[in-house]
Amino acid sequence: MAVATAADRLLATVIDGGYCIGCGACAALPNTAFRTEMDDRGRLQAVAGVGGDRDLPYSAVCPFGDDAPSETEVARSLFATSGGATGLTWDDRIGASALLLAGHVAEETYQARGASGGMGSWILCQLLERGLVDAIIHVVSEPGDERLFRYRISSSIDEVRQGSHSAYYPVEMSEMLRAARQSGRRHAIVGIPCFVKAVRLLARADPAIRAAVPYCVGIFSGHLKSTDFAAMLGWEVGIAPGELSAIDFRTKLPDPPASRYAMTATGPSGSVVQPMADVYGHEWGMGFFKYPACDSCDDVAAETADIAIGDAWLPEFASDPRGSNVVIVREPKLVAIVRDAVRDGRLSMVPITADDVVRSQRGAFRHRRELLPDRLALADARGVWRPKTRSTAKAGTPEQRELNLARERIRDASPQAMAAARSVGQLRVLKERMDPLIQGFAQVRPRATSANRGGGGRLSRLLGRRKG
Ligand SMILES: Cc1cc2nc3c(=O)[nH]c(=O)nc-3n(C[C@H](O)[C@H](O)[C@H](O)COP(=O)(O)OP(=O)(O)OC[C@H]3O[C@@H](n4cnc5c(N)ncnc54)[C@H](O)[C@@H]3O)c2cc1C
Numbered sequence: 001m002a003v004a005t006a007a008d009r010l011l012a013t014v015i016d017g018g019y020c021i022g023c024g025a026c027a028a029l030p031n032t033a034f035r036t037e038m039d040d041r042g043r044l045q046a047v048a049g050v051g052g053d054r055d056l057p058y059s060a061v062c063p064f065g066d067d068a069p070s071e072t073e074v075a076r077s078l079f080a081t082s083g084g085a086t087g088l089t090w091d092d093r094i095g096a097s098a099l100l101l102a103g104h105v106a107e108e109t110y111q112a113r114g115a116s117g118g119m120g121s122w123i124l125c126q127l128l129e130r131g132l133v134d135a136i137i138h139v140v141s142e143p144g145d146e147r148l149f150r151y152r153i154s155s156s157i158d159e160v161r162q163g164s165h166s167a168y169y170p171v172e173m174s175e176m177l178r179a180a181r182q183s184g185r186r187h188a189i190v191g192i193p194c195f196v197k198a199v200r201l202l203a204r205a206d207p208a209i210r211a212a213v214p215y216c217v218g219i220f221s222g223h224l225k226s227t228d229f230a231a232m233l234g235w236e237v238g239i240a241p242g243e244l245s246a247i248d249f250r251t252k253l254p255d256p257p258a259s260r261y262a263m264t265a266t267g268p269s270g271s272v273v274q275p276m277a278d279v280y281g282h283e284w285g286m287g288f289f290k291y292p293a294c295d296s297c298d299d300v301a302a303e304t305a306d307i308a309i310g311d312a313w314l315p316e317f318a319s320d321p322r323g324s325n326v327v328i329v330r331e332p333k334l335v336a337i338v339r340d341a342v343r344d345g346r347l348s349m350v351p352i353t354a355d356d357v358v359r360s361q362r363g364a365f366r367h368r369r370e371l372l373p374d375r376l377a378l379a380d381a382r383g384v385w386r387p388k389t390r391s392t393a394k395a396g397t398p399e400q401r402e403l404n405l406a407r408e409r410i411r412d413a414s415p416q417a418m419a420a421a422r423s424v425g426q427l428r429v430l431k432e433r434m435d436p437l438i439q440g441f442a443q444v445r446p447r448a449t450s451a452n453r454g455g456g457g458r459l460s461r462l463l464g465r466r467k468g
């Protein structure tokens, strides 16, 4: 009987199980058997080719693989030894931290150009300016390209700053990681939590990656979307799928609160700006077009990154529509850079606590921590393979189970509804299919989450402005 190869194991678990996030780590190993491709649901996925070595440590470099250590194990191996020098503390929810801050970048136009407070681009530029790296691997908009966003390697401050803003869109790292490995240069990479974990796992398996990517900048993530999310937003403002040439998911509006931002979609007739709250399916808590892997991940705060950056969704910062960050600094050199900049006034930031970080991401922690044990129990009851997590499977309350199922229905039905709408050229078809599921979600959410009692799941808000 033929022994299953490492490639077969990855296929039979992560990929066939539907948990591939399309990060490209498996496809970045030298002589890999994998590459990434866009599937018919607008999700980048790993696919096996005919050549390549089928016995590489695929399940050890995949963030959801059976042989991958947990985020805590990876973080401890990276940061534990630096604790004495920096006063590192550990928190089960946000991982290690030497410095916790909230605020924005005060110098130049980082805040204005950033998705929130501008810290993401600022710290990447600091790494470059100070010679800690030679180049940055980051995500940029590619107007007119068949993929609207891609990872790119940039070597100048101007190029790095072109990557400001958030791409709620599939991207993959293998091409840039291969180029970085061969270049002999040192890089910093920016990514959402599972992508950063994947880079750390690759670095463990491949010394050339360890040398080529010494720094990881993490950005918090609620979840990742397929390309259908961008297509739906564009269609909402009259740009048919296929005609959308660019999208900005985080266009700042002049008035507070900061959470009321807009999106800008560009098509053949120009650009249209629309407040996100008015757009159908916008609400992150519903999980339209979510990658299933995001429902099995408990890392909100990019725990394996040298520095992790998110939105300061806190009442104290909501009044600044220009956007604010929460920042977790873990690596000693970055601690020094950030501390100096706060002292000099180049960063307008104040100390916060781990509780503040969690408060700023209430919805994400509720879904990824409180409700995760029930989803794990559900997967186990179904008898299907699922990734290991740090959380333990445990059936939740009936209300929690209802909420998990309501979100799962939206996640799984939204790509099908989009396909049906595309086939007849009518966005209305998507809404007709999704409306009952949104109504179901609006009913169960207040029952399942105490914080939403009192109308947090109001149907009118969830549906956005009725149109189309
Ligand atoms: C899919 C996704 C989900 C997110 N969910 C949350 C959330 O739930 N809570 C929260 O607080 N914040 C979330 N964020 C992060 C948030 O949107 C901002 O990116 C973050 O606050 C940094 O803003 P900034 O102004 O400091 O950075 P900027 O100065 O705008 O720089 C952002 C940096 O991130 C890089 N980048 C953008 N998109 C991607 C991507 N898809 N993959 C890798 N790198 C990318 C850019 O290249 C740039 O270097 C999410 C981001 C993404 C991409």
Ligand code: SF4
Pocket (backbone or CB within 6 Å): 010, 014, 015, 019, 020, 021, 022, 023, 024, 025, 026, 027, 036, 045, 046, 061, 062, 063, 064, 065, 198
């Ligand atoms: S390493 Fe990334 S691309 Fe490869 S199977 Fe895992 S999640 Fe998918």
